[in-house]
Amino acid sequence: MSNVPSDLRYAKSHEWLRKESDGTVTLGITHHAQDLLGDMVFVETPDVGRTLKPGEACAVVESVKAASDVYSPINGEVVEGNEALATSPELVNNEPYAAGWIARLKPANSAELDGLMDAAAYQAFLDSEAH
């Protein structure tokens, strides 16, 4: 059932990050996270220009079941929020790694990503949480 793309980096709070070719980093929540939360009904994305620290709550995903904070795993500045989620929050469920992205950040230091889990480590983390 697990869906953990190999080209992403992951945080224990179930966010993923992807390095883009323009030097920005895209942030979203994992397939596992959206599956736990269930159908999304509202997503609050961060304001452009906001500076984030690792572990700082920057977005809220609210499903029929619960409201949950989304944390930035790195230092960075918000350059874009996914406006499509305002009218189509279900994108987070249907395409968590594509159209359901939450924000784009300009990282303070892109080397920070290397300190996060790769796909194998995140999969192992999910397996350990399941037991």
Place this chain on the structure above:
Amino acid sequence: MANRTPLYDAHLAHGAKIVDFGGWDMPLHYGSQLEEHHHVRRTAGMFDVSHMTVVDLAGDNTRAFLRHLLANNVDRLQVSGKALYSCMLNERGGVIDDLIVYFLREDWFRLVVNAATRDKDMAWITRQAQAFAVTVTERPELAMIAVQGPQAREHVHALLDAELSAKAVALAPFNAVDGDKFFVARTGYTGEDGYEVILPAARATGFWNTLAQAGVKPCGLGARDTLRLEAGMNLYGADMTEDTTPLVSGLTWTVAWEPATRDFIGRPALEAQRADGVPQKLVGLVLNGKGVLRNHQKVVVEGVGEGEITSGSFSPTLGVAIALARVPAATGTDCQVDMRGKLISARVVKAPFVRNGKSCIEIDER
């Protein structure tokens, strides 16, 4: 290990996400709770409610027993098959459980009570029944499937033999017919037309799969909760408990005060509360703005006092957050809800929010 209904394997085959519910492994959803919700409002969906407890009462004094046991009056049931919704109260007027009672014969009534309250209900009913020499028999060998939605009844008719089908077609709302194998009741917990069918466990999977092939969508507890909330129907354990009376739970309409001589359990406590002035009421709330109302959020009524959300969620039909809340009796048309530390305004409305697929309240266009 948790209890499992006869449909457990069918749920897995349909891709259910299983959760614990009152000691039962039950489907939360089969992929999307929202899609299931809309399917019931627009066409037809089905729910496994076999975890609920069917209790048959037998004996010549059954009617007299129920007149004493229940806050609603079973003397309203005079035609075989007629159903009545009632609370079963303790001596303090608190709600032990809410239930449906069906009158079948003078020596046979059937109760359907909640799953999570099964043990205490059985103990209470059995104890109270002794003085009336009524036999209390649980029916765990029976399964129960709720088929709900504007097209639900015709789907069920297709599965019944000609005689029972004709009887079902003729059923008025809140009435049941007892066939040889299928007990078919025109009741439900969604605000839509439909049936609750009680049937032998061995037939449940066949019945379920045939309906699924005909296009009736399997629906889980998630959709069941948003549907009943939109319909303004209380959930036991959330909207009322042993510590709240029907009068503060929006259920005064289920208390039969007349005749004044009927001595039902909890009556003196309810009469005392009514004489003193009922301090609270259960109301509907509609959130003004984005976000989702949640159980136990604090409700602030300026100049009046505070209350609490007893059931909060997102209304898929209306596209806004709705809730049932217990608030001070003097609450007017507006309040605020403490949502994650922020006070957000909400409108006080009279439930239901949705009936038969249509909104019952005005929603601001935003």
